[in-house]
Amino acid sequence: MEISNPVVNVRYYKETYSDQDISRLCKIAGLSPDDVARFHEELEHFAAICRWETSKWATLPRSSDVARDLRRLTKRISRLDDGLENLPDEAAHELRVAIDKNNSFDFARSITGKLSGGEPSLAISLPDDALPITGLHLRISEFRQLLAGLERATEDAISNLPKRRDGQLRDYGLRIWMINIKALWERTTQAPFTRGITDSGDPVTPAACFCVAAFHFISPDYPKTRILWEMRHRIRKS
Numbered sequence: 671m672e673i674s675n676p677v678v679n680v681r682y683y684k685e686t687y688s689d690q691d692i693s694r695l696c697k698i699a700g701l702s703p704d705d706v707a708r709f710h711e712e713l714e715h716f717a718a719i720c721r722w723e724t725s726k727w728a729t730l731p732r733s734s735d736v737a738r739d740l741r742r743l744t745k746r747i748s749r750l751d752d753g754l755e756n757l758p759d760e761a762a763h764e765l766r767v768a769i770d771k772n773n774s775f776d777f778a779r780s781i782t783g784k785l786s787g788g789e790p791s792l793a794i795s796l797p798d799d800a801l802p803i804t805g806l807h808l809r810i811s812e813f814r815q816l817l818a819g820l821e822r823a824t825e826d827a828i829s830n831l832p833k834r835r836d837g838q839l840r841d842y843g844l845r846i847w848m849i850n851i852k853a854l855w856e857r858t859t860q861a862p863f864t865r866g867i868t869d870s871g872d873p874v875t876p877a878a879c880f881c882v883a884a885f886h887f888i889s890p891d892y893p894k895t896r897i898l899w900e901m902r903h904r905i906r907k908s
Contacts, residue, residue, distance in 0.1 A: 683718045684718075686887050692713070695880060698883050699876040701858055709854075716850045716851065723845075724842070733831045736831055740827055740828045741828065747817050748821065751814055751817045754813060754817075755814065769809075772792050776793035792808075841900070845904075847888070848901060848903075852905075861876055865878045871898070878898060882897050882898065
Protein backbone atom coordinates (compact mmCIF):
# COMPACT_ATOMS: atom_id res chain seq x y z
CA MET A 671 0.00 0.00 0.00
CA GLU A 672 1.18 3.49 -0.83
CA ILE A 673 -0.35 6.84 0.09
CA SER A 674 1.56 9.10 -2.23
CA ASN A 675 -0.99 11.14 -4.17
CA PRO A 676 -3.44 12.88 -1.84
CA VAL A 677 -4.21 16.54 -2.40
CA VAL A 678 -2.07 18.22 0.23
CA ASN A 679 -2.46 21.86 1.22
CA VAL A 680 0.42 23.85 -0.25
CA ARG A 681 1.33 25.22 3.16
CA TYR A 682 2.75 21.82 4.12
CA TYR A 683 5.28 21.95 1.31
CA LYS A 684 8.71 23.40 1.96
CA GLU A 685 12.24 22.40 1.05
CA THR A 686 13.06 19.49 3.32
CA TYR A 687 16.08 18.07 1.50
CA SER A 688 18.81 19.78 -0.51
CA ASP A 689 20.46 18.00 -3.43
CA GLN A 690 23.39 17.32 -1.12
CA ASP A 691 21.05 15.81 1.47
CA ILE A 692 19.62 13.47 -1.16
CA SER A 693 23.11 12.38 -2.19
CA ARG A 694 24.02 11.72 1.43
CA LEU A 695 20.84 9.71 2.05
CA CYS A 696 21.45 7.62 -1.05
CA LYS A 697 25.01 6.97 0.09
CA ILE A 698 23.84 5.94 3.57
CA ALA A 699 21.37 3.47 2.09
CA GLY A 700 23.44 2.35 -0.87
CA LEU A 701 20.72 3.57 -3.24
CA SER A 702 21.24 4.50 -6.89
CA PRO A 703 17.93 5.88 -8.18
CA ASP A 704 17.56 5.90 -11.95
CA ASP A 705 15.99 9.36 -11.69
CA VAL A 706 17.48 11.25 -8.74
CA ALA A 707 15.34 14.33 -9.37
CA ARG A 708 12.16 12.23 -9.26
CA PHE A 709 13.41 10.46 -6.13
CA HIS A 710 13.99 13.87 -4.52
CA GLU A 711 10.51 15.04 -5.56
CA GLU A 712 8.86 11.98 -4.02
CA LEU A 713 10.69 12.44 -0.73
CA GLU A 714 9.53 16.05 -0.60
CA HIS A 715 5.96 14.98 -1.30
CA PHE A 716 6.10 12.32 1.43
CA ALA A 717 7.41 14.93 3.87
CA ALA A 718 4.49 17.24 3.04
CA ILE A 719 2.00 14.41 3.54
CA CYS A 720 3.62 13.66 6.90
CA ARG A 721 3.33 17.27 8.07
CA TRP A 722 -0.25 17.45 6.81
CA GLU A 723 -1.29 14.26 8.58
CA THR A 724 0.52 15.20 11.79
CA SER A 725 -1.35 18.53 11.87
CA LYS A 726 -4.70 16.70 11.93
CA TRP A 727 -3.83 14.92 15.15
CA ALA A 728 -1.75 17.60 16.85
CA THR A 729 -4.59 18.89 19.04
CA LEU A 730 -6.65 15.71 19.28
CA PRO A 731 -7.77 15.31 22.91
CA ARG A 732 -7.44 12.01 24.73
CA SER A 733 -10.58 9.96 25.21
CA SER A 734 -10.23 10.38 28.98
CA ASP A 735 -10.32 14.18 28.58
CA VAL A 736 -13.44 14.03 26.40
CA ALA A 737 -15.11 11.65 28.88
CA ARG A 738 -14.26 14.02 31.73
CA ASP A 739 -15.96 16.95 29.95
CA LEU A 740 -19.04 14.86 29.22
CA ARG A 741 -19.27 13.68 32.83
CA ARG A 742 -19.21 17.30 33.95
CA LEU A 743 -22.22 17.88 31.72
CA THR A 744 -24.11 14.93 33.20
CA LYS A 745 -23.52 16.35 36.66
CA ARG A 746 -24.96 19.71 35.60
CA ILE A 747 -27.98 18.02 34.04
CA SER A 748 -28.47 15.96 37.18
CA ARG A 749 -28.28 19.05 39.41
CA LEU A 750 -30.87 20.85 37.28
CA ASP A 751 -33.17 17.82 37.37
CA ASP A 752 -32.78 17.55 41.13
CA GLY A 753 -33.57 21.26 41.44
CA LEU A 754 -36.80 20.84 39.49
CA GLU A 755 -37.78 17.71 41.39
CA ASN A 756 -37.20 19.26 44.81
CA LEU A 757 -38.64 22.68 44.07
CA PRO A 758 -40.94 23.77 46.93
CA ASP A 759 -44.64 23.84 46.09
CA GLU A 760 -44.95 27.62 45.95
CA ALA A 761 -41.87 28.00 43.78
CA ALA A 762 -43.07 25.18 41.49
CA HIS A 763 -46.43 26.94 41.12
CA GLU A 764 -44.81 30.25 40.18
CA LEU A 765 -42.55 28.48 37.68
CA ARG A 766 -45.55 26.78 36.04
CA VAL A 767 -47.30 30.14 35.71
CA ALA A 768 -44.19 31.68 34.16
CA ILE A 769 -43.78 28.76 31.75
CA ASP A 770 -47.37 29.15 30.54
CA LYS A 771 -46.89 32.90 30.13
CA ASN A 772 -43.66 32.45 28.16
CA ASN A 773 -45.19 29.73 26.01
CA SER A 774 -48.02 32.06 24.96
CA PHE A 775 -45.73 35.04 24.42
CA ASP A 776 -43.14 33.15 22.37
CA PHE A 777 -45.78 31.36 20.33
CA ALA A 778 -47.37 34.69 19.42
CA ARG A 779 -44.00 36.12 18.40
CA SER A 780 -43.26 33.08 16.25
CA ILE A 781 -46.59 33.43 14.41
CA THR A 782 -45.95 37.11 13.67
CA GLY A 783 -42.34 36.46 12.64
CA LYS A 784 -40.91 38.51 15.49
CA LEU A 785 -39.03 35.58 16.99
CA SER A 786 -35.48 35.57 15.71
CA GLY A 787 -33.32 32.47 15.81
CA GLY A 788 -30.86 31.90 18.60
CA GLU A 789 -32.64 33.77 21.39
CA PRO A 790 -34.19 32.08 24.43
CA SER A 791 -37.64 30.83 23.53
CA LEU A 792 -40.23 28.17 24.31
CA ALA A 793 -41.40 28.18 20.68
CA ILE A 794 -39.72 26.51 17.72
CA SER A 795 -40.23 26.46 13.95
CA LEU A 796 -40.70 23.19 12.16
CA PRO A 797 -39.50 22.45 8.57
CA ASP A 798 -41.58 23.76 5.69
CA ASP A 799 -43.03 20.33 4.98
CA ALA A 800 -44.50 20.15 8.49
CA LEU A 801 -46.67 22.61 10.33
CA PRO A 802 -45.07 26.01 9.72
CA ILE A 803 -44.91 26.99 13.38
CA THR A 804 -45.56 25.28 16.65
CA GLY A 805 -45.23 26.17 20.29
CA LEU A 806 -43.87 24.09 23.12
CA HIS A 807 -46.33 23.67 25.95
CA LEU A 808 -44.39 21.65 28.46
CA ARG A 809 -44.95 21.03 32.11
CA ILE A 810 -42.12 20.73 34.61
CA SER A 811 -42.40 16.95 34.43
CA GLU A 812 -41.87 17.09 30.67
CA PHE A 813 -38.84 19.32 31.04
CA ARG A 814 -37.45 16.71 33.40
CA GLN A 815 -38.16 14.02 30.83
CA LEU A 816 -36.13 15.99 28.26
CA LEU A 817 -33.30 16.38 30.75
CA ALA A 818 -33.31 12.64 31.39
CA GLY A 819 -33.10 12.04 27.65
CA LEU A 820 -30.18 14.45 27.35
CA GLU A 821 -28.42 12.75 30.25
CA ARG A 822 -28.91 9.36 28.61
CA ALA A 823 -27.48 10.66 25.33
CA THR A 824 -24.47 12.04 27.18
CA GLU A 825 -23.85 8.70 28.83
CA ASP A 826 -24.11 7.02 25.42
CA ALA A 827 -21.53 9.47 24.08
CA ILE A 828 -19.14 8.50 26.87
CA SER A 829 -19.69 4.78 26.24
CA ASN A 830 -19.03 5.15 22.50
CA LEU A 831 -15.86 7.22 22.66
CA PRO A 832 -13.02 5.91 20.44
CA LYS A 833 -10.75 3.52 22.31
CA ARG A 834 -7.64 5.69 22.21
CA ARG A 835 -4.94 5.00 24.74
CA ASP A 836 -4.09 7.67 27.25
CA GLY A 837 -0.65 9.14 27.05
CA GLN A 838 1.18 9.78 23.82
CA LEU A 839 -0.93 9.30 20.71
CA ARG A 840 0.43 7.33 17.81
CA ASP A 841 2.05 9.56 15.20
CA TYR A 842 -0.06 9.05 12.10
CA GLY A 843 2.18 11.37 10.09
CA LEU A 844 5.11 9.03 10.69
CA ARG A 845 2.92 6.00 10.02
CA ILE A 846 1.91 7.22 6.54
CA TRP A 847 5.44 8.42 5.84
CA MET A 848 6.78 4.94 6.62
CA ILE A 849 4.18 3.33 4.33
CA ASN A 850 5.32 5.55 1.49
CA ILE A 851 9.03 5.13 2.19
CA LYS A 852 8.74 1.35 2.19
CA ALA A 853 6.99 1.45 -1.20
CA LEU A 854 9.60 3.86 -2.57
CA TRP A 855 12.42 1.69 -1.25
CA GLU A 856 11.01 -1.40 -2.92
CA ARG A 857 10.63 0.46 -6.23
CA THR A 858 14.16 1.82 -6.08
CA THR A 859 16.23 -1.13 -4.93
CA GLN A 860 16.26 -4.90 -4.71
CA ALA A 861 17.68 -4.69 -1.17
CA PRO A 862 15.30 -5.84 1.57
CA PHE A 863 13.48 -3.31 3.71
CA THR A 864 14.80 -4.61 7.02
CA ARG A 865 15.14 -3.12 10.46
CA GLY A 866 18.47 -4.08 11.98
CA ILE A 867 19.64 -2.36 15.16
CA THR A 868 22.50 -2.68 17.64
CA ASP A 869 22.08 -3.55 21.29
CA SER A 870 22.02 0.18 22.00
CA GLY A 871 19.23 0.75 19.49
CA ASP A 872 21.22 2.30 16.64
CA PRO A 873 20.16 1.37 13.09
CA VAL A 874 22.60 -0.78 11.11
CA THR A 875 20.79 -2.07 8.01
CA PRO A 876 20.64 0.27 4.99
CA ALA A 877 16.87 0.68 5.17
CA ALA A 878 16.88 1.41 8.90
CA CYS A 879 19.72 3.93 8.54
CA PHE A 880 17.87 5.59 5.67
CA CYS A 881 14.56 5.87 7.56
CA VAL A 882 16.13 7.42 10.66
CA ALA A 883 18.28 9.86 8.67
CA ALA A 884 15.52 10.84 6.23
CA PHE A 885 12.89 11.41 8.90
CA HIS A 886 15.21 13.56 10.98
CA PHE A 887 15.19 16.11 8.15
CA ILE A 888 11.43 16.41 8.74
CA SER A 889 11.60 16.36 12.55
CA PRO A 890 15.20 16.71 13.81
CA ASP A 891 14.40 15.99 17.48
CA TYR A 892 12.19 12.98 16.83
CA PRO A 893 13.31 9.91 18.85
CA LYS A 894 14.92 7.32 16.62
CA THR A 895 13.33 4.63 18.79
CA ARG A 896 9.86 5.69 17.62
CA ILE A 897 10.98 5.81 13.99
CA LEU A 898 12.40 2.29 14.25
CA TRP A 899 9.32 1.07 16.12
CA GLU A 900 7.11 2.34 13.31
CA MET A 901 9.42 0.65 10.80
CA ARG A 902 9.05 -2.65 12.66
CA HIS A 903 5.27 -2.24 12.71
CA ARG A 904 5.20 -1.57 8.96
CA ILE A 905 7.33 -4.63 8.20
CA ARG A 906 5.09 -6.84 10.35
CA LYS A 907 1.99 -5.52 8.60
CA SER A 908 3.41 -6.35 5.16
